Amino acid sequence: MTENAIEAHGLVKRYGDKRALDGVDLDVARGAVCALLGPNGAGKTTAVRVLTTLTAPDAGTATVAGHDIARDPVSVRRSLGLAAQDATVDGLLTGHENLTMIGELHHLGRKVARARADELLEQFSLIDARDKLARDFSGGMRRRLDLAATLVARPEILFLDEPTTGLDPRARNDLWDVLDQLVAQGSTILLTTQYLEEADRLADDIVVVDHGRVIARGDSRALKRQVGGDQLHVVVADRADLDAVAEIVERIARTAPTVDAGARSVSAPAEGGVAAIAELAHALTEAEIRVEDLGLSQPTLDDAFLTLTGAPAPAPAPSDVETQTETVEQTR
Ligand SMILES: Nc1ncnc2c1ncn2[C@@H]1O[C@H](COP(=O)(O)OP(=O)(O)O)[C@@H](O)[C@H]1O
Numbered sequence: 001m002t003e004n005a006i007e008a009h010g011l012v013k014r015y016g017d018k019r020a021l022d023g024v025d026l027d028v029a030r031g032a033v034c035a036l037l038g039p040n041g042a043g044k045t046t047a048v049r050v051l052t053t054l055t056a057p058d059a060g061t062a063t064v065a066g067h068d069i070a071r072d073p074v075s076v077r078r079s080l081g082l083a084a085q086d087a088t089v090d091g092l093l094t095g096h097e098n099l100t101m102i103g104e105l106h107h108l109g110r111k112v113a114r115a116r117a118d119e120l121l122e123q124f125s126l127i128d129a130r131d132k133l134a135r136d137f138s139g140g141m142r143r144r145l146d147l148a149a150t151l152v153a154r155p156e157i158l159f160l161d162e163p164t165t166g167l168d169p170r171a172r173n174d175l176w177d178v179l180d181q182l183v184a185q186g187s188t189i190l191l192t193t194q195y196l197e198e199a200d201r202l203a204d205d206i207v208v209v210d211h212g213r214v215i216a217r218g219d220s221r222a223l224k225r226q227v228g229g230d231q232l233h234v235v236v237a238d239r240a241d242l243d244a245v246a247e248i249v250e251r252i253a254r255t256a257p258t259v260d261a262g263a264r265s266v267s268a269p270a271e272g273g274v275a276a277i278a279e280l281a282h283a284l285t286e287a288e289i290r291v292e293d294l295g296l297s298q299p300t301l302d303d304a305f306l307t308l309t310g311a312p313a314p315a316p317a318p319s320d321v322e323t324q325t326e327t328v329e330q331t332r
């Protein structure tokens with residue numbers, strides 16, 4: 001048995017000329033939550049499909065729960081639960097029937113399967129929809145039912161492929177709460193997402209992928225430092241104040257700000273977040289500078305890609321993209 005729940009080395013998956021995975025390494029410790037973060041087409045689903053043995057890699061090796069994906073796919077499958085990007089529950093069955101059927105497929109026996117179904121419906125706040133057909137569920141309810149379905153057999157490791165894509169903010173928050181519970185129970189989770197915010201909220205480790213390659217990795221703090229973190233920005237009413245504001249911003253941000261004379265704006269990375277903005281507001285008031293806008297903006301995935309690849313997503317051809325975090329740091 002290996003120490004990590006998931007270990008992958010040099011995974012390559014080709015579709016024709018296209019490398020959906022182009023040498024991916026991954027380590028996910030037991031009990032950890034790892035987010036694969038990347039835009040559409042980055043290779044996230046392919047990575048999940050390879051690790052869950054739904055498709056074989058062209059090169060590279062991986063173990064899941066200590067089992068080799070090539071040599072022992074049956075044990076790999078037995079140790080994991082997969083919530084795929086497309087819903088897997090049956091719309092013509094009720095919530096309870098769906099979960100019971102899955103329990104029976106896992107040989108739980110009818111009575112145990114029914115009890116497990118009710119337990120999960122309760123845990124996922126779906127008990128009121130117990131006897132409703134799944135096709136009449138809202139998007140958020142359906143995702144929760146999907147998630148519940150993956151948990152019926154109490155898998156060691158959960159794979160969640162874009163669990164909240166397409167959900168409205170409220171349904172997304174509800175799902176995050178459910179995932180928080182799973183995390184608190186010590187589940188090992190590999191999830192994929194296009195949202196930095198989601199990776200930040202849920203994951204211990206974030207692996208940024210693009211064009212089938214890992215372009216950065218780290219916890220959210222490290223990653224945010226790499227992508228520049230929060231940005232302070234000030235727009236002044238009078239262009240003549242720009243120099244004075246640049247000085248103030250530099251003092252607070254402890255780094256040279258970017259001045260855009262045309263937009264009458266000054267911006268700089270802000271380590272201190274909200275504290276930095278309070279300090280800035282105070283200093284601007286003291287200096288009696290008229291301000292049109294003052295704010296703190298968080299980096300978006302686009303900002304992250306811009307910083308990490310030196311080009312907006314989609315990034316340059318894979319052969320032009322450096323893979324390792326060290327090179328990413330050097331380019332900063
Ligand atoms: N079955 C397939 N046949 C051909 N190309 C595929 C197939 N699956 C994925 N791809 C290609 O591989 C790349 C990665 O896809 P995917 O893993 O689905 O990305 P993501 O899940 O990050 O959006 C994309 O360019 C996609 O078009």
Ligand SMILES: [Mg+2]
Pocket residue numbers: 044045046085161162
């Ligand atoms: Mg996908």
